[in-house]
Amino acid sequence: MSHHLxxxxxxxxxxxxxxxxxxxxxxxxxxxxxxxxxxxxxxxxPTQGDAFHPDAVYRINVDTDGDNxxxxxxxxxxxxxxxxxxxVTVHRAVGAGARNHVPDGQAVMSDAxxxxxxxxxxxxxxxxxxxxxxxxxxxxxxxxxxxxxxxWTGNDFGIDKNVFGIVLEVPDDExxxxxxxxxxxxxxxxxxxxxSVDRGAHPSLTAYFNAEEAKExxxxxxxxxDWDTYLEPWSAVLAHTGGYSAEEAxxxxxxxxxxxxxxxxxxxxxxxxxxxxxxxxxxxxxAMVSGGKITDDHIGPHTDLLSEFPxxxxxxxxx
Numbered sequence: 496m497s498h499h500l501x502x503x504x505x506x507x508x509x510x511x512x513x514x515x516x517x518x519x520x521x522x523x524x525x526x527x528x529x530x531x532x533x534x535x536x537x538x539x540x541p542t543q544g545d546a547f548h549p550d551a552v553y554r555i556n557v558d559t560d561g562d563n564x565x566x567x568x569x570x571x572x573x574x575x576x577x578x579x580x581x582x583v584t585v586h587r588a589v590g591a592g593a594r595n596h597v598p599d600g601q602a603v604m605s606d607a608x609x610x611x612x613x614x615x616x617x618x619x620x621x622x623x624x625x626x627x628x629x630x631x632x633x634x635x636x637x638x639x640x641x642x643x644x645x646x647w648t649g650n651d652f653g654i655d656k657n658v659f660g661i662v663l664e665v666p667d668d669e670x671x672x673x674x675x676x677x678x679x680x681x682x683x684x685x686x687x688x689x690x691s692v693d694r695g696a697h698p699s700l701t702a703y704f705n706a707e708e709a710k711e712x713x714x715x716x717x718x719x720x721d722w723d724t725y726l727e728p729w730s731a732v733l734a735h736t737g738g739y740s741a742e743e744a745x746x747x748x749x750x751x752x753x754x755x756x757x758x759x760x761x762x763x764x765x766x767x768x769x770x771x772x773x774x775x776x777x778x779x780x781x782a783m784v785s786g787g788k789i790t791d792d793h794i795g796p797h798t799d800l801l802s803e804f805p806x807x808x809x810x811x812x813x814x
Contacts (some may be wrong), residue, residue, distance in 0.1 A: 497634045497698040499538040503707045508692040512543035514681050516693040521677045522764045522771045534679040535658040546576035550684045558676035563719040563753045570598035581609040596682050615805050624664035630807035632656040636777040637792040651794045655811050662805040676755035691715045696756035698776040704729045721753035737786025
């Protein structure tokens, strides 16, 4: 399942769903000349966490020069929830500030209201468009079939699930003129330190490739170190699951290592060139790990998505 439950033993990092990064998306906005950045967190929201974590820093990182190091970062810091309300401040950092996990840089939005109801709260300021709150989960997959040795059930795991969505739309000029790389991170303040507890960009990597004992280290890591750290163990996974040779595994892993989602805006967006809310990433990952033996889980994209900002669908009723 995409990046849901990315801690050890199919649990949320630190056993706290509020810290669980579920998906990252980057695609062209409905309005020309703008790009949408999305990070979703908190699977099974709001039953396993009814607000964003006030001691966490949620962050979207952008690499503009291809070195797998952040040149631009947007950090989202939430207030402590009170009487069903919560606010968020958005920080924009560049250069060295973008490489520091603390919420550095200019506050481009302050005390924006988080939406916990059916309707989003959309805030516009300084050329940015932003919304955070409870939304339907766009991720689609036959998870029951995947865990049952690929005996497909026709049941979509995500069809009735909600997440907490963080959606930021920015002018293209903000991101430079060339291809960009995007990944998200969730960090938590612990004992006076800010500790990275989850990170990712490409869907389903940690679920298929990381051993349980490696997941926490992976979540703490930096994309720039991914190739040297994970080429060998992940090649072994592909050899086992898909019969890959060493050369085939290396060639295949170059599409997902480092774990940075590349987006060339001069080309149509379709995973792995960016990622739309409707891209069938589950089938793509199944084809990768199986060596092309399994190409489809027969589940299609959700139909509740919006054609305009914030693009994520209205939240499902919570029983």
